[in-house]
Amino acid sequence: MIILLLRLVLSGVFIYAGIIKLLDLPQFEQNILNYQLLAETPSYLLSLYLPWLEITLSICLKTRSYRREASLFLVGLLTVFSLGLISAWVRGLNVECGCFGESLPDFGYAGSMIRNLAFSLMVIYLARFK
Amino acid sequence: MEGGRSGARVTHNLSHGQVNAPYSLRRIAILVIAPACLATLTSLIVSKPDGRKISIEDALGYSNALWIDARSAEDFEKNHHEGAIHLNLSNWDRQLPEFLAQWELDQAVIIYCGSDDCQSSLQVAIRLQEAGVSPLHILHGGWEALQRIKANKTPLP
Numbered sequence: 552m553i554i555l556l557l558r559l560v561l562s563g564v565f566i567y568a569g570i571i572k573l574l575d576l577p578q579f580e581q582n583i584l585n586y587q588l589l590a591e592t593p594s595y596l597l598s599l600y601l602p603w604l605e606i607t608l609s610i611c612l613k614t615r616s617y618r619r620e621a622s623l624f625l626v627g628l629l630t631v632f633s634l635g636l637i638s639a640w641v642r643g644l645n646v647e648c649g650c651f652g653e654s655l656p657d658f659g660y661a662g663s664m665i666r667n668l669a670f671s672l673m674v675i676y677l678a679r680f681k
Numbered sequence: 682m683e684g685g686r687s688g689a690r691v692t693h694n695l696s697h698g699q700v701n702a703p704y705s706l707r708r709i710a711i712l713v714i715a716p717a718c719l720a721t722l723t724s725l726i727v728s729k730p731d732g733r734k735i736s737i738e739d740a741l742g743y744s745n746a747l748w749i750d751a752r753s754a755e756d757f758e759k760n761h762h763e764g765a766i767h768l769n770l771s772n773w774d775r776q777l778p779e780f781l782a783q784w785e786l787d788q789a790v791i792i793y794c795g796s797d798d799c800q801s802s803l804q805v806a807i808r809l810q811e812a813g814v815s816p817l818h819i820l821h822g823g824w825e826a827l828q829r830i831k832a833n834k835t836p837l838p
Contacts, residue, residue, distance in 0.1 A: 576727060577804035581770035584801070591800040599723050603716035611712060620708045 554680050558613060561673055565609035565625070568651050572602035582649025586639050604628070612674075622678035629667045629674075636660050636667075727807075735791065735818035737826040746789040749780070751801040752824060762793070762827055769794075769801050773808065784814065793820035793827065 572579040580598035583589060589597065608625050611617035632650065639646050640660045648663040658666060740746070748765035750757050757767040766783060768776045784790065790809065794802040802819045809817055820826065 573723070576723075577807050578770055578773075580800060580804060585771065591794075595800045596720075599720035600716055603719040603723070604712075607712060607716045607719070617708055617712070620704055620712055623704060624709075624712055 554677065557673060558677055561670065561677065562609040562612050564670070565605045565612075569602040569605035569609070571651055572598070572605075572649075576602075579649060582647060585644070585646040585649075586635055587642070587644065588635065588638065612677075619678055622674045625674045626671050629671045633664050633667045636663055734821045736821050737830055740791050740818065740820050741830070743789050743791065746791045746818075747780075747784055749790060749792040749802075749805060750824075751792055751794045751805045752799075756795070756824075762824075765793075768805055770804055770808070777812070781812075787815075789816050789818060790814060791818045791820055793823045796823045796825045797821060799823060 576598055579602070580594055583594040583598055584591065604624075605628070608621045608628070611621035612625070614621075632648075636648065637660075647657045650663060650666075657663075748762050749768045750761045750765040751769045752761075753769070754767060754771070757765075761767070766776075766780055768780050792802040792805050792809075794800070802823065806817050806819055822829070
């Protein structure tokens with residue numbers, strides 16, 4: 552029961568994150584650009600791809616056959632997000648995470664990374680159960 | 682029971698000469714490709730005022746257009762087109778009222794960013810379109826085209 556609840560929460564969080572980004576694609580693209588890691592065209596393509604990736608993975612997280620692959624992907628995605636945050640932090644950039652669009656207050660670098668770590672641990676933990 | 686099922690799966694896999702891989706490449710490929718297809722569809726659906734691109738000659742021909750510089754604040758501070766207002770998504774909420782205070786109804790708006798490859802002028806155009814600002818034009822060639830004109834060189838094709 553707890554496993555099912557955790558799975559629903561985790562899946563819901565990523566679906567929400569994906570939808571929020573899709574609803575304001577120009578803002579999400581700007582969030583990516585603010586990291587100063589990618590040029591404008593790759594940022595535009597990534598802003599179209601990432602929200603759908605999050606939604607697809609979170610739906611697959613609830614299916615039995617795709618769960619392991621989706622979990623692996625999600626952990627990888629969260630790691631990449633965290634590396635992006637660390638990179639911005641090290642370079643002294645003052646960027647918003649952009650993880651949930653403008654719908655939630657920014658948690659700051661440390662807060663966002665702790666959140667990503669917590670989600671990663673949840674995904675790894677839940678991947679063990681069928 | 683579990684051991685029996687597991688054993689049956691291994692036998693089945695071996696009978697087809699397969700390795701009992703922990704992750705399926707086919708599933709991973711589907712997880713990569715499915716969002717890419719949806720992203721492609723999204724790019725086709727999302728309104729893009731690309732058809733409103735304007736050449737540098739036509740843009741400079743406007744006598745009463747309001748120019749928007751959608752580049753970074755640093756680039757704007759260094760240099761910008763005469764009379765241009767700085768507006769991009771970094772400080773949208775603060776800069777939009779400043780823009781609206783200067784914009785007159787039906788006044789043409791010409792938006793530019795760094796070059797023809799950049800997307801920020803497009804982003805600003807989409808947002809302004811949603812806010813009901815019209816007519817909107819995106820400068821073909823962006824800041825590079827303006828610089829070329831200033832240097833009396835041929836504008837970008």
